[in-house]
Amino acid sequence: MKERISFIGMGIMGTPMAANLLKAGYPLTVYTRTRSKAEPLLAAGAAWDDSPAQAASSADVVITCLPDTPDVEQVLLGPQGVTESAREGLVCIDMSTISPEATRRMSEELLAKGTVLLDAPVSGGQIGAVEGKLSIMVGGPAEALDRVRSVLDCLGRAVTHCGPSGCGQLTKLANQVMVIHTIMSIAEGLAFAERAGLNLETTHAVTCAGAAYSHSLKVLGAKILAGDMKPAFMVDLQLKDLRLIMETARQTGQPLPGTALAMQLLQSLSAQGRGRDGTQALIDILRQLAGKMASR
Amino acid sequence: MKERISFIGMGIMGTPMAANLLKAGYPLTVYTRTRSKAEPLLAAGAAWDDSPAQAASSADVVITCLPDTPDVEQVLLGPQGVTESAREGLVCIDMSTISPEATRRMSEELLAKGTVLLDAPVSGGQIGAVEGKLSIMVGGPAEALDRVRSVLDCLGRAVTHCGPSGCGQLTKLANQVMVIHTIMSIAEGLAFAERAGLNLETTHAVTCAGAAYSHSLKVLGAKILAGDMKPAFMVDLQLKDLRLIMETARQTGQPLPGTALAMQLLQSLSAQGRGRDGTQALIDILRQLAGKMASR
Numbered sequence: 001m002k003e004r005i006s007f008i009g010m011g012i013m014g015t016p017m018a019a020n021l022l023k024a025g026y027p028l029t030v031y032t033r034t035r036s037k038a039e040p041l042l043a044a045g046a047a048w049d050d051s052p053a054q055a056a057s058s059a060d061v062v063i064t065c066l067p068d069t070p071d072v073e074q075v076l077l078g079p080q081g082v083t084e085s086a087r088e089g090l091v092c093i094d095m096s097t098i099s100p101e102a103t104r105r106m107s108e109e110l111l112a113k114g115t116v117l118l119d120a121p122v123s124g125g126q127i128g129a130v131e132g133k134l135s136i137m138v139g140g141p142a143e144a145l146d147r148v149r150s151v152l153d154c155l156g157r158a159v160t161h162c163g164p165s166g167c168g169q170l171t172k173l174a175n176q177v178m179v180i181h182t183i184m185s186i187a188e189g190l191a192f193a194e195r196a197g198l199n200l201e202t203t204h205a206v207t208c209a210g211a212a213y214s215h216s217l218k219v220l221g222a223k224i225l226a227g228d229m230k231p232a233f234m235v236d237l238q239l240k241d242l243r244l245i246m247e248t249a250r251q252t253g254q255p256l257p258g259t260a261l262a263m264q265l266l267q268s269l270s271a272q273g274r275g276r277d278g279t280q281a282l283i284d285i286l287r288q289l290a291g292k293m294a295s296r
Numbered sequence: 297m298k299e300r301i302s303f304i305g306m307g308i309m310g311t312p313m314a315a316n317l318l319k320a321g322y323p324l325t326v327y328t329r330t331r332s333k334a335e336p337l338l339a340a341g342a343a344w345d346d347s348p349a350q351a352a353s354s355a356d357v358v359i360t361c362l363p364d365t366p367d368v369e370q371v372l373l374g375p376q377g378v379t380e381s382a383r384e385g386l387v388c389i390d391m392s393t394i395s396p397e398a399t400r401r402m403s404e405e406l407l408a409k410g411t412v413l414l415d416a417p418v419s420g421g422q423i424g425a426v427e428g429k430l431s432i433m434v435g436g437p438a439e440a441l442d443r444v445r446s447v448l449d450c451l452g453r454a455v456t457h458c459g460p461s462g463c464g465q466l467t468k469l470a471n472q473v474m475v476i477h478t479i480m481s482i483a484e485g486l487a488f489a490e491r492a493g494l495n496l497e498t499t500h501a502v503t504c505a506g507a508a509y510s511h512s513l514k515v516l517g518a519k520i521l522a523g524d525m526k527p528a529f530m531v532d533l534q535l536k537d538l539r540l541i542m543e544t545a546r547q548t549g550q551p552l553p554g555t556a557l558a559m560q561l562l563q564s565l566s567a568q569g570r571g572r573d574g575t576q577a578l579i580d581i582l583r584q585l586a587g588k589m590a591s592r
Binding site for chain 1: 396419420421431433454456457458459463466467469470471472473474475477478480481482483484485486487488489491492493494495498499501502503505506507508509510511512513529541544545548549550551552553554555557558561582585586587
């Protein structure tokens with residue numbers, strides 16, 4: 001018999017993920033702060049939970065997909081939170097990108113009630129969420145992952161056990177360290193080319209064909225060529241991830257000069273009111289440094 | 297009838313490139329400062345030129361593949377250089393990575409004698425040179441490229457006209473701006489993961505599968521996992537390209553803060569006597585910043 005799932009958080013990622021679970025035939029209840037955001041899922045057959053505590057009392061698996069660390073802390077440990085009705089055998093899967101340290105702390109609090117918390121942040125964006133093709137990075141006990149693997153297989157094409165509690169989050173942050181550099185790569189590379197008077201279409205095609213290739217160059221480079229600053233991933237969310245990275249790197253004692261610089265330049269976009277643009281807008285900061293007007 | 301080609305520069309790139317021209321049936325003469333380096337080509341059927349001037353007097357096409365700007369200036373404009381016997385109809389193809397500004401200046405000097413200079417730097421490394429699968433970025437008159445395209449097709453799988461004289465070099469430099477960031481990407485990303493206690497094999501596999509993907513992550517990341525610091529591309533050659541980038545960026549007025557930072561960190565490797573290591577050795581600078589011993 002399929003597990004009863006309660007899904008908490010109906011954002012741009014959570015909504016399509018919950019819809020995929022419903023499509024796969026899982027009995028599903030949902031909760032989110034603003035009930036109207038749950039309407040599409042309720043219309044599709046999901047039931048409503050009045051609180052995270054109620055979600056935890058009726059479900060076998062509680063999945064959270066929330067913006068930041070305090071949101072997850074509130075839902076798991078706050079008043080009317082999951083811990084109020086957490087019990088032996090309940091599995092919580094937190095698919096948000098949040099602090100690895102807070103994750104480990106919360107997993108211990110839940111474990112005291114017999115509830116396992118898996119951290120399972122994702123990569124692949126909204127399209128990956130809609131198509132059920134996310135890459136899911138899981139931290140926590142391997143045997144708990146085995147119990148819920150069929151659930152996660154509905155959401156992603158790659159479900160990887162990365163180590164004990166927090167290691168899913170740490171892997172996601174390592175991923176984001178790399179991603180911000182590939183964004184810097186296209187921002188500085190295309191700004192250099194543009195300023196030198198090169199044809200950007202040709203430069204993009206040639207660089208995509210060789211050793212400079214990155215996923216960001218292909219996807220975000222094409223957006224820059226089209227003058228399209230709409231988000232594949234928003235500046236403000238990248239900045240949240242960068243704050244988590246720098247906080248974690250401070251704790252582990254790993255200086256990250258390149259990541260810190262990229263964060264400062266991205267912060268400049270946010271300070272200019274462009275936090276909801278896509279991260280490819282970073283090229284406009286390079287253009288500004290050269291005294292050129294931004295693309296909008 | 298096939299063009300008579302003279303190839304100047306028998307380094308790790310030039311030697312296999314000249315060999316491919318010989319295999320394709322072109323009448324070939326060669327010249328290089330240290331004659332012993334030409335022995336393999338002479339044994340394979342190439343003839344010897346006593347100087348660049350002699351090369352230019354007998355060939356239809358002169359190809360140079362040399363370490364740096366002064367080497368090309370010496371061969372083209374110096375005593376016993378190409379200009380001494382340059383003439384109407386001769387085409388010079390410079391496949392070195394050198395200064396775009398010097399390239400434009402030299403192309404004008406040669407043009408005064410009716411000789412066209414194409415800049416045609418390559419990407420793809422020694423393996424690409426051996427297999428004839430380089431990406432070749434060409435600057436100069438399009439009609440001159442058309443005349444020698446069949447020659448370049450023997451050396452690369454992609455021959456792209458990037459614009460007038462110097463634009464091949466500029467495109468190569470834009471490519472290298474991007475490449476250095478993808479190297480920073482894996483150095484900081486894997487150092488972060490390692491310091492946080494993650495399994496590096498898992499982290500590499502997961503990040504390769506998603507939005508963090510880059511050619512450097514796949515190829516150089518695998519070398520880091522294997523503790524292999526042998527060069528795919530040497531630190532000192534990357535530093536030479538970075539000097540050309542920063543010189544050009546200063547001339548065009550494009551600040552490149554990320555590239556400048558990456559250059560400083562790579563400079564540290566060179567200062568530690570590791571200029572002949574591969575660029576993936578950059579991770580050891582991150583390890584040192586965290587107080588860890590280098591991998592060797």
